[in-house]
Amino acid sequence: MATETHSATGDGLADAVGVDTHAAADAAPGMPQLDFSSFPNQMFWLVVTLVVIYLVLTRVALPRIAAILAERQGTITNDLAAAEDLKAKAVEAEAAYNQALADARTEAQAIVAKAKAEIQADLDVAIQKADAEIAAKSAESEKAIAEIRAGAMDSIKVVATDTAAELVAVLGGKADDKAIGSAISDRLKG
Amino acid sequence: MASEAHGAEEGGLVFHPMDQFIVKPLFGDGPIAWYTPTNVTLWMGLAVLAIIALLVLSTSKRAIVPSRGQSIAELAYGFVYKMVEDVAGKDGVKYFPYIMTLFMFIVCANFLGLIPMSFTTTSHIAVTVVMAMAVFLTVTILGFYLHGASFLKLFWISSAPLALRPILALIEVISYFVRPVSHSIRLAGNMMAGHAVIKVFAAFAAITAIAPLSVLAITAIYALEVLVSFIQAYVFAILTCVYLKDALHPHH
Known part of the structure; x- marks a missing residue:
């Protein structure tokens, strides 16, 4: 309706009421997306935009982010390796401690066994001596008893x-x- | 007659949901030549600035423990990188910068388009068709360059029964050539529809009785549009990866 109005009555009135922009919009088909006169403009600026974004990304942004991520990964890996190292050291220390403990124990056992053997030997000698003494004493006693009996x-x-x-x-x-x-x-x- | 048009406006309901998509020159009122700086230029430029702010400025400290901005940049990088690697495979990774460019442009343009009174560049068929055709042509040329004539095996499904293969080949060829159409219209259609719906609801807000409902509806649609803005960028990027995979590995 409005378009007919403008074409019929001229632009003077339309300008006066300020409907000109609407008229321009209505003149285009319903969708501005299908206004082919703006296509070259959009395509040109799109290509410019994409090229600029591509250059910014490949020259600055992506290498930088990749470096940051790699650096972080490296730090984490190093830390993990250090932790692994320390863990290995701790295991080693524990093993050494256990070894020392076992050594000490066997040594102690050896000492105990040796002491036991020595004591046993002494004891055997003492028992033998005592036995001999006892035998001698009892023989003497028997003799004395026999003498007494004879007497x-x-x-x-x-x-x-x-x-x-x-x-x-x-x-x-x-x-x-x-x-x-x-x-x-x-x-x-x- | 002009007064009649005027009368319609005074009636309260003025629907101009598509006005927001009009391409206008930034300076003056002349015809639009291919080089004229227009609102397209402005909002694409703002998208570029947004990308620079997000990916370049926020990472300038190169912190091992990232700030919020740097976190977002790293998330975006990791998100797209993983998508390319998962969908297109290890040898698709060298095309990662191109897909990152498309994804970042679409996602930033979509989100900028959600600012009231802004212009949504990705709602225009002209814009999405250029991107979709670029993807389509690149992928097709790449496929023939890498595999020669054996790229056509993409359409010849050797796992299907022999009798079915010609029919399937026909369907595959048609679906292959429909790709850029669906690829571009999906994005432009989603962006345009959402923004137009918001405008329609906004026009209803002029009627006092239903204004609260209208504002509520605008809020709801806006939330949906935020979701759609991201999802459409994601869909565009992942479809690009899928097409790229077909070019790199055409054998089913």
Whole structure:
């Protein structure tokens, strides 16, 4: 409608009411996207823009970001390697500590065994000596006992003879030493 | 008759959802030649500045422990790099700067377009077609350059039964040539539709009774558009990677 108006009545009125820009828009088909007269302009500026962006990216931005990322990766890798190193060292130290502990233990055991053996040897010697002493003492004792026993037998014989003679005398008999002796010997044997 | 047009405006509802996409010269009012500095120039320039601020200025300290800005730059780098590596493979990595250029331009242009009163360069078919055609031609030429005629095996699916292969080849060829069309219209369409919808809701805000609802709707659509802005840049970049993969490894 408005376009018809402008073409019919001239531009003076349209300018007066300020609808000119709308008229221009309406003159184009519904979509400005299909206004082919603006295509070369858009394409030209697009190509300029893309080229500028491409140059900025490839010359400055992308290498810089790649370097930053690589550097960070490097730092992380180095730190990880250092950590790995320290860990290995710690493991090594632990192994050394364990080794020392084991050595000390075996040494201690050796010392204990040696001491035990020495003590055992001393003990054996002492026991042997004691046994020998005991054997000697017991042999001596047995001898003494035998002597005492023999002494006792003789004493008994003497006492018995005397007692028998006394008894015989008391009973009014005549003591015959020989008979008494043989009788006592018989009795003692039996 | 002019008063009639005037009357329509006074009625309250003025729909000019597409006005925001008009390409205008920055200085004066003349015709638009290919070299004229226009609002396209302005907003593309701002996108370049945004990229420089994001990727160059924020990384100027080269900190081992990154600042927020540097973190974003590193995230963007890692995001696109990983995408190229995962989709296009190890040998696709040397094309990473090109894909990074496209991704950064689209994502910055999309986000700048969300500023009220701004101009969304990526909502224009002319812009997205140039990028999509550049990708399409590069990938096709690269495919023939690297593999010669055996690049055509891309269309000859040897794992399919022999009888089906010609039909599949036809479908593959058609889908191959449709790629730049869908590639470009997807981005431009998404950006244009969202912005136009916001404008329509904004026009409804002139009616007092439904103004709160309208503002709420604008807020919701805006949030959606923020999401769409990123997703469309991502989709454009990942499709570029997929096409690149086809050129590098055409054998299924």
